[in-house]
Amino acid sequence: MPDSSTQTRATCYGEGVASSDLSACPDCAGMGTLPSGLVLTEWRLRQLEQIYATQGGEPGQDVMWLATEVRRAHHALLQILAASQDADDSDAIASKIRFLANDVLGMYPPKPV
Numbered sequence: 001m002p003d004s005s006t007q008t009r010a011t012c013y014g015e016g017v018a019s020s021d022l023s024a025c026p027d028c029a030g031m032g033t034l035p036s037g038l039v040l041t042e043w044r045l046r047q048l049e050q051i052y053a054t055q056g057g058e059p060g061q062d063v064m065w066l067a068t069e070v071r072r073a074h075h076a077l078l079q080i081l082a083a084s085q086d087a088d089d090s091d092a093i094a095s096k097i098r099f100l101a102n103d104v105l106g107m108y109p110p111k112p113v
């Protein structure tokens with residue numbers, strides 16, 4: 001399975017340029033390849049925050065709360081992933097934890113345990 005950081009999007013075919021007006025591709029920010037799942041999620045959270053910040057009210061507050069919780073969960077998973085990488089490669093539980101944390105974060109190409 002290809003690394004998410006090297007995948008290209010059909011919208012620009014890896015060129016990094018939007019076909020409609022030759023501006024930077026909105027999916028990959030002109031890089032031609034997709035960043036990690038963590039970066040893609042952060043980009044989407046920022047889009048949602050911008051959209052709902054202007055609307056305000058209860059839905060806006062709910063989205064801001066949800067974005068904060070997603071970031072907190074990602075931060076915890078990053079710490080869990082880092083801690084699991086300190087374990088010996090023969091440690092099956094650490095390998096499983098590393099796989100599960102990475103499955104959400106998309107930092108490395110997935111390797112089944």
Ligand SMILES: [Zn+2]
Nearest residue numbers: 009012025028
């Ligand atoms: Zn692109």
